[in-house]
Every structure is written in C-alpha cells, then in structure tokens.
Amino acid sequence: MRKLSYLVATSIDGFIGDPTGEAEFFAQYGKEDYWEYYWAELPETLPTAARRHFGIDDRPNRRFDTTIMGRATYEVGLPLGFTSPYGHLRQYVVSTTLDKAPDPAVEVISEDPVGRVRELKREDGLDIWLCGGARLAGELVEEMDELVIKTYPCFLGSGMPLAEAGFAIRDFTLDSVKSFGGGVVLTTYSRKR
Structure with missing residues (x-):
C-alpha cells in the first residue's frame, strides 16, 4: 500500500508561509549541500520548470x-503560466471552487x-506527496503516513500554520534527522498506528 507523505517547508516556529501563504523566501537558506541532497533524493518534488532550470529533468522519480x-x-x-506545475507526476488539486483545471x-x-x-493509496506505484497547504493538510491529517x-532557520511569528487540523494527539516516530549548511534541517517521521 502506498503512503501519503506530507513533505513541506516550515519556519522554526511552524509556519509554512507568511499570512498570505507566500513562501518563496525559504529558498534563500538552502546551501549547496542541501540542494545536492535534494536533487539526488527528492527530484520529483521540484516543479517541472525548476527541474529543467537546474538540469535535472531527466532524473527519475524516486519516492x-x-x-x-x-x-x-x-x-x-x-x-x-504554470498550469501543470508537476507534469512529471500525476497531479490532483482539491477544491470546491475550481470546476476544472x-x-x-x-x-x-x-x-x-x-x-x-x-483510493490512491490502494493503487500500485510510488508514494503520494501531499504538497500543501494548511487547510488540505488538516483535512488529510488522519491519512498521513509520513511527515x-x-x-x-527563520522565525516568522505568524503566518500559515503547518496544518489546520484541530487539536488531537497524533503520534509519530522519528525516523531521521539531516542537517545542512545554511541551517536547514530535514526531519522525517512515520505515523505510529
């Protein structure tokens, strides 16, 4: 069975973007070792245009x-003009206001x-990446198998939270912690079921 993984960028204080959801400022913190790891291990989580820009669009999806x-x-x-931001993946958008993409x-x-x-979890294939945002993460929190x-390394003080899930204790197990130049830390947790 495939896993649903919520892979997301956050500030030290748990915000995935400013109050409007903008998060481009996170990119300034990644140093060469971080990007080399990212391109090697998670190339499919970069938008198709970014993959082309960095010359890694021929790398296969790993996760x-x-x-x-x-x-x-x-x-x-x-x-x-990015109507298909992750053209190298099957793409789903959850919306009650968007009739069709x-x-x-x-x-x-x-x-x-x-x-x-x-349904997607029951299909064959690689895992499913929950790309964002906070409201959808809250709706899918019980389906998350991995974070x-x-x-x-920034403190925002306010902004868009990691998830709008409502209070409940949901246990996860720490799998790994990797730190990189520039102060970026990649932490992986598995759902404790």
Missing part, C-alpha cells in the same frame, strides 16, 4: 509518482478528498 495539493497552492504558478494533466477533486486519497519537514 513519489503522485502529488495532491490545495487550490491556493496550485494557483501560485498560474499567473506565471486549465490543464488536462491536472485533475480537480471537488468532494471527499479523504476517500480519493484512500518530511524541511525546517528553515
């Missing part, structure tokens, strides 16, 4: 063949995202 994201996460690239490679899930994720948290 994920599917991504699921909320509407706001998807819409970040639309003004730049402007690109046929992107499928809109308008109802029951939990049920759809459960991969990229913590950047």
Whole structure:
C-alpha cells in the first residue's frame, strides 16, 4: 500500500508561509549541500520548470509518482503560466471552487478528498506527496503516513500554520534527522498506528 507523505517547508516556529501563504523566501537558506541532497533524493518534488532550470529533468522519480495539493497552492504558478506545475507526476488539486483545471494533466477533486486519497493509496506505484497547504493538510491529517519537514532557520511569528487540523494527539516516530549548511534541517517521521 502506498503512503501519503506530507513533505513541506516550515519556519522554526511552524509556519509554512507568511499570512498570505507566500513562501518563496525559504529558498534563500538552502546551501549547496542541501540542494545536492535534494536533487539526488527528492527530484520529483521540484516543479517541472525548476527541474529543467537546474538540469535535472531527466532524473527519475524516486519516492513519489503522485502529488495532491490545495487550490491556493496550485494557483501560485498560474499567473506565471504554470498550469501543470508537476507534469512529471500525476497531479490532483482539491477544491470546491475550481470546476476544472486549465490543464488536462491536472485533475480537480471537488468532494471527499479523504476517500480519493484512500483510493490512491490502494493503487500500485510510488508514494503520494501531499504538497500543501494548511487547510488540505488538516483535512488529510488522519491519512498521513509520513511527515518530511524541511525546517528553515527563520522565525516568522505568524503566518500559515503547518496544518489546520484541530487539536488531537497524533503520534509519530522519528525516523531521521539531516542537517545542512545554511541551517536547514530535514526531519522525517512515520505515523505510529
């Protein structure tokens, strides 16, 4: 059975973006060792255009063949013409307001995202990457099998939380911690079931 992994960037104080959800500022903290690791181990989590830019678009998907994201996460690239941001993955956007995506490679899930994720988990293939955002992470928190948290060395004070899930104790087991130049820490947790 495939896993749902929430791989996300966060500040030290647990925010995945500023109050509007913008998070481009995290990129300034990655140093060469971080990017080399990222390109080698998680190349499919870079948008298709970024993969081309860095010359790694020929690298195979290692962990994920599917991504699921909320509407706001998807819409970040639309003004730049990125209608299929992860064209090297199966792409799903969860939205009750978006009738259909402007690109046929992107499928809109308008109802029951939990049920759809459960169906995807039963399929053969690589794992499923929950790309963002906070509201969708809250809806899918009980389906998360793994958390991969990229913590950047900044303190925001407020912003978009890691998830809008409501209070409950959900136990995870620490699998690994990797630190990189520039102060970036990659922490992986598995769901304790």
